Amino acid sequence: MFFRLMYHVVLPLYVGFILLSTISLGKDLNHVLLIIAGVTFIGSILIEPKFPRYLALFSTLQVTLLVFLHWFSQLNWCYSLYIILLSKLLFQHTLKVMKATFLGFVVITLYTMIRLSYTPSHLSSFFAIASDFLTSLAVVLIIQYIVEMEQQKNRLKEEKLRDEMRFENEKMKLLGELAAGLAHEIRNPLAIIQGFLQHSKTRSFNIEPWYELIYGEVERMNSLTVEFLQFAKPNPSAFDLIQVHHCLEKVRLLTETKSIHLGHRMIYTEFNENLFCRMDLDKMLQVLVNMINNALEAMDNKGTVTVKLSKDTQDAVIEIQDTGRGIHDKDLQDIFHPFFTTKTNGTGLGLSICQKIVQDHGGTIQVKSKLQQGTTFTIRLPLGDVA
Structure with missing residues (x-):
């Protein structure tokens, strides 16, 4: 314009x-x-x-x-x-x-x-000529600066557009993998239920003895679909400025009973009460409860789950460490992939959902593990400004 x-x-x-x-x-x-x-x-x-x-x-x-x-x-x-x-x-x-x-x-x-x-040519004319050339030099430098700034801005816009397109492609690829995995996982219990119904129909069998099995398979399908829907992005309007310590205290209360039942000990130590993050509390509770339940189930013998809350520059850092069996190196790179699980009755969506929720909050989640020594999950969340 x-x-x-x-x-x-x-x-x-x-x-x-x-x-x-x-x-x-x-x-x-x-x-x-x-x-x-x-x-x-x-x-x-x-x-x-x-x-x-x-x-x-x-x-x-x-x-x-x-x-x-x-x-x-x-x-x-x-x-x-x-x-x-x-x-x-x-x-x-x-x-x-x-x-x-x-x-x-x-x-x-x-x-x-x-x-x-x-x-006419006189001394003032030569000074005027010198002034004209200096002015042109200033104009050239100013315009070159503006052009370079515009080019840099355009490059940044192009890079942002490429990143957005790459993100969209990765998201579509992930959705495709999720859809294919969900279809594969649901097909198995459906095949079992279908087989029982066909068998009972052709032979007039009473399927009452298999009620529990059929019900269990239906529950498995329901669990898969519910967890699949958890990939929906949280509503940003549900994000509030919440004290992270308060969130972890709720998590401790929710998981303490299971910890005692399994014979494990849970320690919440090194916490900082002055850390606040913008979050959807229900979603974050879901993440942390899932992580601690995984830690409790990873310990075959009596063990300890240690939860730490600290500050690192502009992030709140939550560490969840167990003394369980650990994770194989070959599995570490796959544990956040949808439908990857080492549990016999797992859906393989839990950690994928946790990672997505943390990313939707602008944070990151990392894992370190040693066999027979334990696993540590580290969640980083950007700190919010306290008014």
Whole structure:
């Protein structure tokens, strides 16, 4: 919009002002040629966008026409037209600083040659020439800076667009994997139920002895679909500024009974009460309860689950450490993948859901493990500003 106003409104008005003032002052060499040069110059500016392939030709034509306009008008005010045209050329043609400076000097040299043809040469004229060249240098450097900033901004926009497209592709790929995995997982219990029903129908069997099995398979399908729906992005409006310590205290109360029942000990230590994060409390409770339940189930013998809360620069750091059997190195890179599980009755969606919820909160989740020594999950959440 700025360039359209500059070159399609301001520039024609200034040329009109040059024509009017030249004719009024009676300084022009030829009225007709002056008007033709001015009108043709403006015409070339206005029609140039329609012929982008001939940009260099139009640029050369415009410089030539401006020289003629200056020659016929014999007004120093044409200097502004040279500066405006120079800025237009620099914006249109991507040039290095040295080439842009050279172009600026060429344009101002043309102006100086025409100016010297109708003004007497004395000391002040040479100082004026030096001033014109310094002004052109300043204009070139300023415009080059603006062009580089615009190019950098465009590069950042392109990178952001590529990242967004990459993210969308990865999301679609993940959804495809989830859909395929869910279909595969649901097909097995459906096949079992279908087999029992067909068998009972053809032989008139009473299926009551298999009620529990059939019900268990239906529950398994229900569990799969419920966990699959957990991948829905949390509603940002449900995010509140919550004390992380308060959240962990709730988690401790929710998991303490299971810990005692399994004969394990749970320790909540090294906590910082002054850490607040923006979160969906229900979703975060779901993550932390899932993580601690996994830790409790990973310990075959009596063990300890240690929960720590600390601060690292701008993040709240939650560590959940168990003394269980650990995770094989070959499995560590897959544990967050949907439907990957080492449990006989697991769906393989729990950790995937936890990772997604943490990422939706702007955080990260990492894992370290050693066989027969235990596993540590580390969750980082960005701290919120407390008003």
